[in-house]
Amino acid sequence: MLVAERYERILQTVEEKGSVRVTELSEQFGVTEETIRRDLDHLEKERKIKRSHGGAVSVKNDKTETPYSEREVINVEEKNKIAERALDFIEENDRIILDASSTAWYMAKGLPDIPLIVLTNSMKVSMELSEKQNIQVISTGGILSPRSLSFVGPLAEYGIHMYHVDKVFFSCQGVHGAKGLSDSNELQAHVKQKMVEAGDKVHLLADHSKFNVQSFSRIATWDNIHVFITDELAKEEKYLLTEKEVDVITLYDH
CATH class of the missing domain: 1.10.10.10 (Winged helix-like DNA-binding domain superfamily/Winged helix DNA-binding domain)
Structure with a gap:
């Protein structure tokens, strides 16, 4: 060839x-x-x-927000395993936030039917949890984004601002060791900023394809992240984040 x-x-x-x-x-x-x-x-x-x-x-x-139908089929195995690992951090009676990422949806699918309060801007997460009797679901409301099947805009941001949760679980399009976390869509980035601010402990969920990517809209610095769950990460990158006091959990150690 x-x-x-x-x-x-x-x-x-x-x-x-x-x-x-x-x-x-x-x-x-x-x-x-x-x-x-x-x-x-x-x-x-x-x-x-x-x-x-x-x-x-x-x-x-x-350049643009990736449609949910596309995100659902990208790196499925990695996202499922990251979601499974993230479930280990959830306990009965927790108040948590799940964002509109496909990884958060995999978390919702795997959540046991235990007493929880889940705040989300995701239609997919809300529907997935609707059949679990012990889980109370609170939707942010807001402007519906058809590409991501999520709510964004001022009302969604205000809905998150009104609550305080124990744990936040979210993903994003750009994960950069020096520049922090970012997203290509400004409205999504603003919602994720509010999510990060609302939680006592913030968990970032992102597979290897997101690392060393810097998207258009900034979400947060590593100072705001407590736990980073990923499938694999080079030793030097893991060391860099550990120096920033981020608890890095990799599924496949080098």
Whole structure:
């Protein structure tokens, strides 16, 4: 296969899946991981993709809010496992916030029917929890965002501001060791800011494809995050966050 043809097919794969790992591409094209890294570096220089830890993400996802139907099928295995690990932090009678991320929805699916109060701006989370008798669900209300099936805007922000919770669980599009957390959609970023402010303990849930990505709208610095649950993280990045007093939990240690 010609190098130019491999570039084209790598780009197609990244855009179709939203994100991809070096190991996956190496197996797909039958070349070394070092070759794939050089290919990704080349494509990033041409601004066709964005490099992330262990792979690459589509630049299209950084410009606009990704539809929920697309987020549901990206890195499903990793998100499910991150959600399962996050459930370990929930106890009976907790008051928690779940955002409108697909990972939070996986958490909602896995939540046992125990006494809880859940505040959310997600229609999907609300519907998932509606059949669990012991869980009281409070919806923020607000302007419905059809792409994310979530509520945003001043009313949603005010709805969160009115409450205080024990624990916050949220995700975002950009996770950067130096720049903090961000999202491509300004309205979503504002809602997540209020969520972070509302909780005693804040848990960030994000898979490897989000790391070293800086999106348009800032959400918070690492000073506001207590626990970061991810699938994998390089040792130097884990050390950096530990220095910032963030409890980093990785599913697959290097």
